[in-house]
Amino acid sequence: MIRTTSDGDVCEIRLDRPEQRNALTRAGLTALETAVEDATAPVLYLSGAGPAFCAGADLDVVRSLDAKEADAFAALGQRVARTLATYDGAVVAGIDGAARGGGVELALACDLRVATPDATLAETGVKLGLFGAWGGTARLPAVVGQGEALDLALSGRTVDAETALRMGLVSRVTDDPREVADELASVDHAALKRVKTLVRDDAPMATTEQREREAFADLVGDADL
Template identity: 60%
Template sequence: MIDVLDGAEIRTVTIVRPERRNALTPDGLDDLARAVREAHQPVVYLCGEGAAFCAGADLDIVAGLDRESAEEFAERGQRVTNEIERADSVVVAGIDGAARGGGVELALACDLRVATPDATFAEPGVQLGIFGAWGGTARLPDIVGLGDALDLALSGRVVTAEDARRMGLVSRIVEEPRSVAEEIAVNAPDALRIVKTRVRDRSSVNVQTEREAEAFGELVAANAADIAARRNSGEPK
C-alpha cells in the first residue's frame, strides 16, 4: 500500500491504493509513518498513485468501528501527521486529483503543499456525521485562517487548486509537483533541517529568536568554507 523509492536527496513515498482513491487503513497509516520516519534524505516527496492524492480514512473500516476503536484510529492518524510534521526531512506533498478528509490532513502536516491544476480539496466528513480527526481541526485554521477553516470544515464543499492557493492551503500550482521537491533538495541538508525546525517553532518570540541565533551560529560554523567560496564567486542566484 505504501511504496518507497529512495534517491540520493529525495525519498518518494507513494500511497498505492488507486481502486479506493488511496484511502488509508490502520496498517497503511503505520506503513506511511514508518516510511517518513526512516527517511535519511533531506526531502521526502509524498504523493498518491492514480487519479487521487488520498481520500483519507477507508470508510469501510470506519463504519465498523465502535467508540473505543474509532478513537484509537483517530490517534493512529494523528501519530502519522505528527511524524510528518516533526520529521527531520522537509516533506513536500504533491497533490494531483482529489484530497479528501484525512488526505487533506496528511497534506496539512507536510511542510509544503504543491498542487496540479486538477487537484481538488474537501473536508466532507460533516456530510456523514463525522469530521477529520487526524489533527486537521488544529492545523487547518493555523494554515488558512479561522474563517476559511470553518467554511471548509462546516460546508464539506469541494474547492479547486486555485481556491486552495488563494486561501494558503497550497503554496504553488504546477504541472509537476515533484519539480518543487527537486528544487528544494539541491540546498544544504543541514540548513533545510534547521530552517524547518525554526519556522515551525511555536515558542514565545523571545525563545524563538534565541534559538534562531544559536542555530545560525551552528550553520555558519559548519559551513564556513562553503560560505567563503560562495562569497568569492558571487552571490547565490
C-alpha cells in the same frame, strides 16, 4: 499499499491503493508511519498513485469501529500526521487529483503542499456526520486562518487548485509537484533542516529568537558564502 523509492536526496513515499483512491486503513496508516520513520533523505515527497492523492480514511473501516476503536484509529492518524510534521527534513505533499478528509489532513502536516491544476481538496467529514480527527481541526486554521478553516470544515465544499492557492491551503500549483521536492533537495541540507525547525517552533518569541540566533551562528562556519 505504501511504496517507497529513493532518488538522490529525495525519498518518495507513494500511497498505492488507486482502486480505493488511496484511502487508508489501519494497516496503511501503520505502513506510512513506518516508511516516514525509516526515511533519512533531506527531502520527503508524499504522493498518491492513480487519479487521486488520498481519499482519507477508508470508510469501510470507519463504519466498522465502535467508540473505543474509533478513538484508537484517530490516535493512529494523529500520530502519523505528527510523524510527517516532525520529520527531520523538508516534507512536500504532491497533490494530483482528489484530496479528501484525512488526505487533506496528511497534506496539512507536510511543510509544502504542491498541487497540480487538476487537484481538488475538501474536508468532507461534516457531510458524513464526522470531522477531521487526524489533527485537522488544529492544522487547518493554522494554515489558512480561522475564517477559511470554518468555511471549509462547516460546508464540506470542494475547492480547486487555484482557489486552494489563494486561500493558502496549497503552496504552489504546478504541472509537476515532484520538481519542487527536487528544488528543495538542491539547497544546503543543514540550513534546510534548521529553517524548518525554527519556522515550526511554537515556543514563546524570546525563546524562538534565541534558538534562531544559535542556529544561525552554528551554520555560519559551514555556509558557502
